[in-house]
Amino acid sequence: MSELFPKLPLDRWVERLVQYLDEHFGLVFDVISAGIGSTVDLFSLIFTSLPDWLLIIGFTLLAYKVGRLRVALFTLVGLLLIANLGYWEHSMETLALVLTAGLISIVIGVPAGIWCARNDSVRNVVTPLLDFMQTMPAFVYLIPAIFFFGLGKVPGVIASVIFAMPPTIRLTNLGIRQVPKELIEASDAFGSTSWQKLFKVQLPLAKTTIMAGVNQSIMLALSMVVIASMIGAKGLGADVYRAVTQINIGTGFEAGLAIVIMAILLDRITQNMGKKKNVQEG
Amino acid sequence: MPKIKVENLTKIFGRQPHRAFDYLKQGRSKQDIFKETGLTVGVNQVSFEVEAGEIFVIMGLSGSGKSTLVRLINRLIEPTAGRILIDGEDIVGMNAEQLQQVRRKKLGMVFQKFALFPHRTVLENVEFGLEVQNIPKKEREEKAKNALALVGLSGWENSMPDQLSGGMQQRVGLARALANDPDVLLMDEAFSALDPLIRKDMQDELLELQTTMQKTILFITHDLDEALKIGDRIALMKDGAIVQIGTPEEILTNPANEYVEKFVEDVDRSKVLAAEHVMKRAETITLDKGPRVALQLMKDRGVSSLYVVDKKKRLIGVVKADAVNAASREAKTLEDVMDREVPTVSANTLLNEMFDLVAFSDIPVAVTGEQNRLLGVVVKGAVLGGLAGKVNRKTPSDAEEERQVMAGE
Ligand SMILES: Nc1ncnc2c1ncn2[C@@H]1O[C@H](COP(=O)(O)OP(=O)(O)O)[C@@H](O)[C@H]1O
Ligand SMILES: [Mg+2]
Numbered sequence: 001m002s003e004l005f006p007k008l009p010l011d012r013w014v015e016r017l018v019q020y021l022d023e024h025f026g027l028v029f030d031v032i033s034a035g036i037g038s039t040v041d042l043f044s045l046i047f048t049s050l051p052d053w054l055l056i057i058g059f060t061l062l063a064y065k066v067g068r069l070r071v072a073l074f075t076l077v078g079l080l081l082i083a084n085l086g087y088w089e090h091s092m093e094t095l096a097l098v099l100t101a102g103l104i105s106i107v108i109g110v111p112a113g114i115w116c117a118r119n120d121s122v123r124n125v126v127t128p129l130l131d132f133m134q135t136m137p138a139f140v141y142l143i144p145a146i147f148f149f150g151l152g153k154v155p156g157v158i159a160s161v162i163f164a165m166p167p168t169i170r171l172t173n174l175g176i177r178q179v180p181k182e183l184i185e186a187s188d189a190f191g192s193t194s195w196q197k198l199f200k201v202q203l204p205l206a207k208t209t210i211m212a213g214v215n216q217s218i219m220l221a222l223s224m225v226v227i228a229s230m231i232g233a234k235g236l237g238a239d240v241y242r243a244v245t246q247i248n249i250g251t252g253f254e255a256g257l258a259i260v261i262m263a264i265l266l267d268r269i270t271q272n273m274g275k276k277k278n279v280q281e282g
Numbered sequence: 283m284p285k286i287k288v289e290n291l292t293k294i295f296g297r298q299p300h301r302a303f304d305y306l307k308q309g310r311s312k313q314d315i316f317k318e319t320g321l322t323v324g325v326n327q328v329s330f331e332v333e334a335g336e337i338f339v340i341m342g343l344s345g346s347g348k349s350t351l352v353r354l355i356n357r358l359i360e361p362t363a364g365r366i367l368i369d370g371e372d373i374v375g376m377n378a379e380q381l382q383q384v385r386r387k388k389l390g391m392v393f394q395k396f397a398l399f400p401h402r403t404v405l406e407n408v409e410f411g412l413e414v415q416n417i418p419k420k421e422r423e424e425k426a427k428n429a430l431a432l433v434g435l436s437g438w439e440n441s442m443p444d445q446l447s448g449g450m451q452q453r454v455g456l457a458r459a460l461a462n463d464p465d466v467l468l469m470d471e472a473f474s475a476l477d478p479l480i481r482k483d484m485q486d487e488l489l490e491l492q493t494t495m496q497k498t499i500l501f502i503t504h505d506l507d508e509a510l511k512i513g514d515r516i517a518l519m520k521d522g523a524i525v526q527i528g529t530p531e532e533i534l535t536n537p538a539n540e541y542v543e544k545f546v547e548d549v550d551r552s553k554v555l556a557a558e559h560v561m562k563r564a565e566t567i568t569l570d571k572g573p574r575v576a577l578q579l580m581k582d583r584g585v586s587s588l589y590v591v592d593k594k595k596r597l598i599g600v601v602k603a604d605a606v607n608a609a610s611r612e613a614k615t616l617e618d619v620m621d622r623e624v625p626t627v628s629a630n631t632l633l634n635e636m637f638d639l640v641a642f643s644d645i646p647v648a649v650t651g652e653q654n655r656l657l658g659v660v661v662k663g664a665v666l667g668g669l670a671g672k673v674n675r676k677t678p679s680d681a682e683e684e685r686q687v688m689a690g691e
Contacts, residue, residue, distance in 0.1 A: 180397075182393055182395055182397040183397055183399060185353075185358050185391075185393070185397065186391070186393060186397040186398075186399070186410075187410075188358055188385070189356055189358060189385060189389070189391040189468075190385060190386065190390075190391070190410055190411035190414060190458075190462070191381075191382040191383070191384075191385035191386035191411065191414055191415070192382075192410075192414040193382065193414070196414050200410070200413070200414070201399060204401045205399075205400070205401060
């Protein structure tokens with residue numbers, strides 16, 4: 001078999017493509033890198049330079065505003081525990097990475113989802129692409145990311161974005177397509193332009209679904225940020241990674257617990273952001 | 283110029299719809315075409331005109347193409363062939379921008395399931411058509427409030443649609459369509475989702491509004507009673523084609539074919555048929571005649587009363603057989619024994635409004651037109667006959683041969 005059909009040199013092709021891109025679009029990558037890097041740094045700066053008690057109060061109030069008392073209580077206790085265990089700074093670094101990745105996922109994912117919803121051919125191309133992005137083992141993205149962007153937080157964020165963006169695209173597309181046909185007809189019948197229809201009817205009605213996608217994206221971003229510590233992204237992931245390599249069960253548990261707390265927090269807060277607004281507006 | 287003129291409008295659903303054209307020209311049935319081509323005929327070569335201020339009802343069973351037809355008029359559905367002229371302008375050839383302008387200025391639409399925006403308040407819903415025209419907030423709020431007042435919903439501006447009952451929601455839908463002050467209202471089964479009593483209220487209100495608004499209304503319904511009540515004219519659809527267009531009376535009294543006849547079989551005719559549809563020729567006499575002539579006439583015609591008219595056929599009174607008998611014995615004139623109290627209805631009085639009068643009168647009820655001219659009479663049997671489907675296909679004066687027994691007593 002292998003004599004008759006020699007193996008396709010797929011690996012070498014991919015390598016060559018990556019090399020080509022690096023040679024010819026190096027400047028583009030530098031710009032992207034600088035943009036992502038400074039965003040992460042900005043978030044980091046805010047979260048690590050403000051006193052922890054102030055941030056804890058701030059997050060608790062935010063949780064209370066979007067959620068209920070229970071979410072607020074959990075936030076307060078969870079963050080106090082993280083601070084007490086000594087993972088405060090690393091948690092804030094992780095948060096900066098997650099927020100950057102989440103933000104980029106939304107900024108790219110929502111318009112991409114809108115585009116899919118308005119154009120069947122685009123959707124037909126994008127859907128298999130998304131399947132591919134999500135089923136590929138997550139850390140495979142680390143390799144080209146390292147190649148283009150070196151080690152550190154930037155490739156970590158980029159790998160996270162690739163891994164985390166699909167739900168936002170998918171659910172934005174779904175949310176818009178689920179708007180009842182009659183309402184689309186009503187919007188058209190009164191002479192709205194397609195932008196007016198989008199902003200006055202489709203997006204408001206798709207909001208709950210879109211927020212569910214954003215929520216999923218942020219959760220995926222968190223899981224990927226942890227993996228990204230393997231290539232030098234700072235934060236809680238690095239603590240877990242070190243504990244695992246040193247077989248240090250105690251520290252591993254503590255760092256892992258901090259990640260779980262962050263995960264639950266992010267989940268509840270983003271989840272309620274979608275719901276709460278929806279209740280207010282009917 | 284008609285407000286709306288539709289020529290040969292055709293909509294075929296499916297890929298390569300032109301494949302169905304030849305079949306349609308051959309007059310093949312919708313079912314045949316579907317079997318052979320897989321294409322669905324939505325609307326089949328429909329032509330009609332609607333005058334400004336008219337309520338034009340499109341009626342037909344479910345699946346007959348009513349919704350498709352009304353959506354072709356504002357191009358929510360793209361026609362496969364044909365022309366749609368609104369104020370003489372063909373909207374089929376318009377680009378997106380021109381079409382938006384026509385939709386904003388001329389065409390309001392009311393939907394069967396209301397189609398209110400659930401994330402907007404009642405006022406914001408009604409404002410929608412003005413908002414997309416970028417009319418300043420203050421002005422559009424004022425117009426929207428006026429429209430809500432028209433449909434009797436003042437005070438509900440800040441409610442959400444799902445807090446309202448079905449009838450109220452559809453009032454919002456109507457107000458939303460009226461807010462732009464369009465010339466044309468497209469109403470697709472607008473009242474079909476409502477309870478019967480509320481539906482009747484809405485029908486009455488629409489008719490009342492229409493007396494002041496004078497919109498051109500394209501009203502879709504599958505309910506014949508509704509069509510007969512609301513429509514100035516009715517188009518009956520079957521399998522995408524129009525089977526008959528006519529006034530409610532024409533549809534009832536002159537069904538174009540068996541299909542229409544079947545359709546109108548069960549209708550409550552008393553709400554549609556008027557005195558003129560069941561009246562008979564009146565037996566009359568003038569005052570210059572004597573009692574003997576009157577008696578002879580009654581004998582000849584086999585009746586027991588005669589209506590007294592002047593030379594211009596204006597109704598003066600009625601003489602009954604026993605009174606005329608007495609008059610001839612006592613040498614009195616007809617005028618002496620004439621009864622001036624005559625049960626009278628006008629030509630367009632509906633049957634259900636004259637049941638009592640006809641039932642309790644011992645002489646036929648007179649039907650009068652302009653200047654009190656006697657047009658004919660309604661006898662008890664005729665009302666029942668009319669309800670059973672026996673109606674005048676011609677006016678009674680044309681139908682001498684139909685002259686029958688005039689009086690019941
Ligand atoms: N989008 C569509 N695609 C295919 N067939 C359709 C579509 N819309 C309507 N039809 C078909 O066109 C015919 C007319 O439908 P419709 O206009 O909704 O009827 P009505 O409103 O009188 O009930 C039906 O046979 C229906 O199945
Ligand atoms: Mg319909």
